[in-house]
Amino acid sequence: MIIALLNSSFCLAGNQKTIKFSAKSYQKDSITGSGITFTKINDQEVKNLALLGEVWGFLKYHHPEIASGNYNWDNELFKILEETKSASTNKERDQILLDWINSFGEIKKNKTNDTEYDAYLKPDHEWITTEISSAELQNKLLEIYENRISSSKMHYVDYASKNVKNPAFLNEEAYENIPYPETGIRLVGLFRYWNIIHYFYxxxxxxxxxxxSILSEYIPEFVETKNELEYEKVFLKLIAEVKDTHANLAGETNEISKELGTYFPPVHLRFINDQLVIDDIYESEKIDQLPVKVGDVITKINGKKISEIVEEKIPYSPASNQATRLRNISYLILRNTESSSNIQIKNENGLKEVELPLFKYDDLDFYLLFRQSSETKSYKILEDNIGYIDLGIIKQKEISDIKKELIDTKGIVVDIRNYPNDFVVYSLGRFLVPKRNSFVKFTTMNLNNPGEFNFDRSKKLGSNKKSAYQGKVVLLVDERTQSQAEFTAMGFQASPNTTVIGSTTAGADGNYSRIILPGGLATGISGIGVFYPDGSPTQRIGILPDIEITPSLEGIRNGKDELLEKAIEVINK
Structure with missing residues (x-):
């Protein structure tokens, strides 16, 4: 699925040594199927399975024998699933679960620390008291919690980087040879994902x-899927509930890809002020052959209004905010199983219906976020002695030359409407931020207490040396500014001389953590929390511009870069 290419993995602290792991590294009692198939479910069965999913996940990350990997935990779920589902009363269900837990042996005393009183997020175990009727089962789970496993022995999760501390999810069976898993494995996928979000997001x-409430809502949907396409789409819909631009559905998304089609438009599209605008033609030699031009607004596709298509796609479009959701939809909206689409366009000549030819992916100079610059250097000096830096092609080795050549400019424009080619927030920040300031602080998980997240100390950036840049700095951002790009913008904002121009960014900051799902699928999450030093969030909000501006249709048609023009105006004031 092309949109999965947007998922980016980077390290906020630079190049860190990370744990290497395989999705299929756990082979103990490896299984190829659950042997469990049912397609209908009633309300009591939903309640039973929801509690089973919560208990299963709780034990997976807390019980000393289970969390250390002494059991194939998927397989143990299959053994108890149908009996638990079929319990006719809450009392019967709770007893089944209690007997199951007791079968794994006595809980040895293990000294654990209480949750930090000032933790940013605290473990949510409310379900133990609100959903369980049996006091004995409640007490058993609380006993396990109070004597839970220590982080050094955990089998299913670890820190991906000891410095950054985003989670690495380990030893999960991918079931990659079962593209449409039977009911038992589908529920393993739902329970796995739900518990990862519950404890580690x-x-x-x-x-x-x-x-x-999500677990009970989605159990019927996972049970009732009839084929591989429905399975892929219900997982995509579930992932979209998290509202994280880092999240999407990747891996063997064969049926969704088939439904989208193998033909792509020869034009790049962008939503600007809720209008779907052609802002580029992929192949210059095709321009004269096409019935559209840059600046045209597409109002209908195959007779359906763009607004109606967007509404249909929103539930299946994971993104942190609406601007980024529309960005992602724009990449797929004209993809088709046929070699052309009938579209209605609007331009200075009015409305017109045309047949737009579509092409195979390999026949296009296709790009998603931004067209790669052909420049050999990332920096230059514009008219009026204004510096310009394109982070999309920047190289670490250029930093010393940037400092020398741009130090005497009137101002510097830093273009972050891209994804930085190199991790330069600290090296370039020491030049652009003339006073050492705090610019970010993180929340990271406490692996000894799943569900707890704490703030660390603020990170600083900049230089108090006279060689630091003293002029105005203008950052250019928009919905393409994502993840490391947003983190870089936060760093450069630490300068009192910085102005941010553009529109809301992607709102997905923090190291990417990958999640393996049954059926050869995968997804991910932003693995650490990223905040300004005062605790203001960036997730879903993004980097808010000081001066909000989006390209106009006239500017696009005339090839103008109106954000850059505004930046030059700000510097020249």
Whole structure:
């Protein structure tokens, strides 16, 4: 699925040594199927399975024998699933679960620390008291929590980097040879993903829906899927609930790819002020052959209004905010199973219907976020002695030359409407930020207490040396500014001389953590929380511009870069 290419993995602290792991590294009692198939489910069964999913995940990350990997935990779920589902009362269900837990042996005393009183996020175990009727089962789970496993022995999760501390999810069976898993494995996927978000997602508190209710909502959907396409789409819909631009569905998304088609438009599209605009033609030699031109607005595709298509796609479009959701939709909206699409366009001549030819992916100079610059250097001096730096092609080795050549400019424009080619926030920041300031602080998980996230100390950036740049700095951002690009913008904002121009960014900051899902699928999350020093969030909000401006249709048609023009105006004031 082309949109999965947007998922980017980077390290906020630079190049760190990370743990290497395989999605299929756990082979103990490896299984190829669950042997469990049912396609209908009633309300009591949904309640039973929801509690089973919560208990299963709790034990996976807390029980000393289970969390250390002494059992194939997927397989143990299959053994108990149908019996738990079929319990006719809550009392019967709770007893089944209690007997199951007791079968794994006595809980040895293990000294654990309480949750930090000032933790940013605290473990949510409310379900133990609100969803369980049996006091004995409640007490058993609390006993396990109080004597939970220590982080050094955990089998299913570790720190991906000891410095940054985003989670690495380990030893999960991919079931990659079962593209449409039977019911038992589908539920393993749902339970796996739900518990990862519940215990290890740093932004769980800003998910729109109550995450505790999501499990019951999605159990019927996972049970009732009829084929591989429905399975892929229900997972995509679930992932979209998290509202994280880092999240999407990757891996063997064969059926979604088939439904989207193998033909792509020869034009790059962008939503600008809720209008779907052609802002580039991929192949210059095709321009004269096409019935459209740069600056045309597409109002209908195959007779359907763009607004209607967008509404249909939103539930299946994971993104932190609407600007980025529309960005992602624009990349797929004209993809088709046929070699052409009938579109209605609007331009200075009015409305017109045309047949737009589509092409195979390999026949196009296709790009998603931005067209790679052909410049050999990332920096130059514009008219009026104004410096310009393109982070999309910057190289670490250029930093010393940038300092020498741009130190005497009137101002510097830093273009971050891209993804930085190199990690330069600290090296370039020491030049652009003339006073050492705090610019960011992170929340990271406490692996000894799943569900707890704490702030660390603020990170600083800049230089107090006279050789630091003293002029105006203008950052250019928009919905293409994502992840490392947003982190870089935060760093350069630490300068009092910095102005941000553009529109809301992607709102997905923090190291990417990959999640393996059954059926050869995968997804990910922003693995650490990223905040300004005063605690203001960036996730879903993005980097807010000081001066908000988006390209105009006239500017696009005339090839103008109106954000750059505004930046030059600000510097010249």
């Amino acid at each position: 740093p932004y769980k508190d800003i998910i729109d829906k109550n995450w505790n």
